[in-house]
Amino acid sequence: MFLKPYRLKSSAALKGSEVKKLRARLELAFPHISAEQLLPAKANVTQLKILTHGGVASVVYCVDKQPMYFELDGGQLVPTLYALWSTRELLPYFTTHEGVLPKLTNGADLMLPGVVPLGVGLSMYGHYKKNQLIAVNLTNNNAAIGVGQLARASDELYMCGGHGVAVKMLHIFGDKLWSHEPSMLQQLPMLKTKPLSSEDFPALGAAPTKAPKPVTPELLPPPTETVEDWEELESSTAAITLEEPVEDPTAAAETILKNAFLTALKHHGKKLPLPLLTSNFYRLYVVTEAAEPIDLKKTRYKKLSNFLAEMVDQGFIVVREETKGVDKIMSVDLEHPELVNFITDVKKGEVSGGNAETPLFHSELKEMYIVSDATAAFFTKMNFKRGEGIPVAQLKKIVREYMSKHNLLDVQTKLVKPDEVLLELYGDRQCSLSEATTLIASKMEHSYQMCSGKDTSGKPQIQMSLATRSGNKKVTLVSNIEAYGIIMAELIKLCKQGAAASTSIVKLPHQKHEQLQVQGNQVRFIYTLLTETYKVPPKCILGLELAKDGKKKKK
Structure with a gap:
C-alpha cells in the first residue's frame, strides 16, 4: 500500500476534542491496551490526508511527527511499525523466515509456505x-517487520494445504510510510525471540491478550502521583518518538516569509520588470512561492514595509519612494552571498522533509550481522564496536583481513591457525577461511537494515570541476555522484529549479558513472545542495575552492 510514493493532500494538527475521539476509536479497536499506551495525553497529534500511488485516499495519524496509525477504506485503524515497536501487544503475530523479508519489501504478500506454523492440526495458524489485522515478525527477531490482513480465516488457511496467500501486506519495513519523517527514522529493533504458546492464539473472535483489570476510582493514585506517572511515561516515550521542542510560531512565520522572499528572487530575479511596485512584488512573486500561507501579523514585522526595509538593510534589494506611500523596487543583488547559497523551499523543505512524491536516494534492504558480546573481542581489533551492523558481503573480507594481519593463514594448507581470540570463539579446530567466517557468523545476531546513499563508507569522493564549452561558456562538472545512491533525475530537477541553470548528464567514454553538467559556475550551489539537502559530509566533496566568493569584483 505504501511501497510507492504517495501524495500529501493536507496536514492539520488535531484539536483536543478530535484527539479524544481518536483515542476512543483506538480503545474500541484495541480494548486490551491501555489508553495511555495507545495515545499519550500530552502528545501532539497530526492528521495527514494522503493519496496513494494507486489512487486510494487514506488518513495517517502522526504522534509527535511519527506515523503511528493509518485508516483503511472502511475507517478501520491500523497500527504502523512504530506503534508496534512501542507496544508489541497491539496485534497477534505470524512468524516468517529471514529470507522472506527482501521479497516482502519488493511488494510480495506473505505466502503460506513462508509462515512458520505452530504445532499441527487446525491450530497451526491460530484462530x-x-x-483480521496481523503483524509479521521473523524467526530470529520478535520485532514487527510488517502489518497486513489475513487473506482467509485460520481454518481455511489450514485447508489450503500450504499453498496460497496468508497475509495481504499493507505496511512493510522500509516503505514510504516508515520513512515519512526522515528525522524520526528508526531501524528495525532487535527483540529476542522466545517460545510461543497457545496463549498467542486466542479463540475465534477473542482479543489477542487478556484484558487488564478495570481500575476502580478508589484505586486511582492521587494527583501528585499522576503527574509523576506522566513524567515517567514521557521519559519512556522519548526514546521512541524522539520528541522535539515546540517551534516558536513567530519564528516559524518569519522563516516562511523570508524563504518565500528568497525563493522569489531565486526564481524570478533575472526577469523582474524593474522598477516594480513593492505591493505587486509581494502579491505576484512572494506569496505564490510560499510553502505555506503567509501571515504578516504573526511576524514581528506586522507590515510588509517593515520587512522590506530590513531586506534593504541586508543588501538584497534597493527600494525608492516615488510618491508618498508608493514604493518601488529599483534593483536586486542576485550575487548576494545568502541568496547564492540559498536552496529554495520547494527542494529543501518538501524534499528533505520527506513529503515529496519522489525520494532523493536509491534505497535497498541490506542483510546485516550484528557484533555480539561473544564476537566483540574479535571485531574490536578491526575497529568495529559492540552492537554495530556489518553487511553480509563484507563479513568474509573483514575475517580475511584479520587472518592476514595476524598471519594466521597457512600458505600451504590454506587453513587458519586460531589465536587466543579465535580459541574463545570456536575452539582449537583448524579450518578454512570460509568455515571460520561461518563459525564467527553463527555467534552473531542476524538482522536487516534499510540503507541508502547516506552511508558514505568506502565510497569515492565527489569531484567538482570547471570547464569551458562552445561559445566560451563556463560549466560545472560533478563526478561520482551516483556512488552515493543519489537519484540523478531528482538532482537534475533540483539544480534546474534552484540554480536556474541548464543541467544535463554527460556519459564519458570508458567511465562507469555518469557526470553531472550545470551551466555556469555553480560549485557553491552544488556543494550546499549536497551537504544540506543530501547530507553528504563535506570531507567527501572536492573542488569547493573553485566557487565564487559571492562578491562583485571592482573594476
Missing part, C-alpha cells in the same frame, strides 16, 4: 477471522 483468526478473515481480514
Whole structure:
C-alpha cells in the first residue's frame, strides 16, 4: 500500500476534542491496551490526508511527527511499525523466515509456505477471522517487520494445504510510510525471540491478550502521583518518538516569509520588470512561492514595509519612494552571498522533509550481522564496536583481513591457525577461511537494515570541476555522484529549479558513472545542495575552492 510514493493532500494538527475521539476509536479497536499506551495525553497529534500511488485516499495519524496509525477504506485503524515497536501487544503475530523479508519489501504478500506454523492440526495458524489485522515478525527477531490482513480465516488457511496467500501486506519495513519523517527514522529493533504458546492464539473472535483489570476510582493514585506517572511515561516515550521542542510560531512565520522572499528572487530575479511596485512584488512573486500561507501579523514585522526595509538593510534589494506611500523596487543583488547559497523551499523543505512524491536516494534492504558480546573481542581489533551492523558481503573480507594481519593463514594448507581470540570463539579446530567466517557468523545476531546513499563508507569522493564549452561558456562538472545512491533525475530537477541553470548528464567514454553538467559556475550551489539537502559530509566533496566568493569584483 505504501511501497510507492504517495501524495500529501493536507496536514492539520488535531484539536483536543478530535484527539479524544481518536483515542476512543483506538480503545474500541484495541480494548486490551491501555489508553495511555495507545495515545499519550500530552502528545501532539497530526492528521495527514494522503493519496496513494494507486489512487486510494487514506488518513495517517502522526504522534509527535511519527506515523503511528493509518485508516483503511472502511475507517478501520491500523497500527504502523512504530506503534508496534512501542507496544508489541497491539496485534497477534505470524512468524516468517529471514529470507522472506527482501521479497516482502519488493511488494510480495506473505505466502503460506513462508509462515512458520505452530504445532499441527487446525491450530497451526491460530484462530483468526478473515481480514483480521496481523503483524509479521521473523524467526530470529520478535520485532514487527510488517502489518497486513489475513487473506482467509485460520481454518481455511489450514485447508489450503500450504499453498496460497496468508497475509495481504499493507505496511512493510522500509516503505514510504516508515520513512515519512526522515528525522524520526528508526531501524528495525532487535527483540529476542522466545517460545510461543497457545496463549498467542486466542479463540475465534477473542482479543489477542487478556484484558487488564478495570481500575476502580478508589484505586486511582492521587494527583501528585499522576503527574509523576506522566513524567515517567514521557521519559519512556522519548526514546521512541524522539520528541522535539515546540517551534516558536513567530519564528516559524518569519522563516516562511523570508524563504518565500528568497525563493522569489531565486526564481524570478533575472526577469523582474524593474522598477516594480513593492505591493505587486509581494502579491505576484512572494506569496505564490510560499510553502505555506503567509501571515504578516504573526511576524514581528506586522507590515510588509517593515520587512522590506530590513531586506534593504541586508543588501538584497534597493527600494525608492516615488510618491508618498508608493514604493518601488529599483534593483536586486542576485550575487548576494545568502541568496547564492540559498536552496529554495520547494527542494529543501518538501524534499528533505520527506513529503515529496519522489525520494532523493536509491534505497535497498541490506542483510546485516550484528557484533555480539561473544564476537566483540574479535571485531574490536578491526575497529568495529559492540552492537554495530556489518553487511553480509563484507563479513568474509573483514575475517580475511584479520587472518592476514595476524598471519594466521597457512600458505600451504590454506587453513587458519586460531589465536587466543579465535580459541574463545570456536575452539582449537583448524579450518578454512570460509568455515571460520561461518563459525564467527553463527555467534552473531542476524538482522536487516534499510540503507541508502547516506552511508558514505568506502565510497569515492565527489569531484567538482570547471570547464569551458562552445561559445566560451563556463560549466560545472560533478563526478561520482551516483556512488552515493543519489537519484540523478531528482538532482537534475533540483539544480534546474534552484540554480536556474541548464543541467544535463554527460556519459564519458570508458567511465562507469555518469557526470553531472550545470551551466555556469555553480560549485557553491552544488556543494550546499549536497551537504544540506543530501547530507553528504563535506570531507567527501572536492573542488569547493573553485566557487565564487559571492562578491562583485571592482573594476
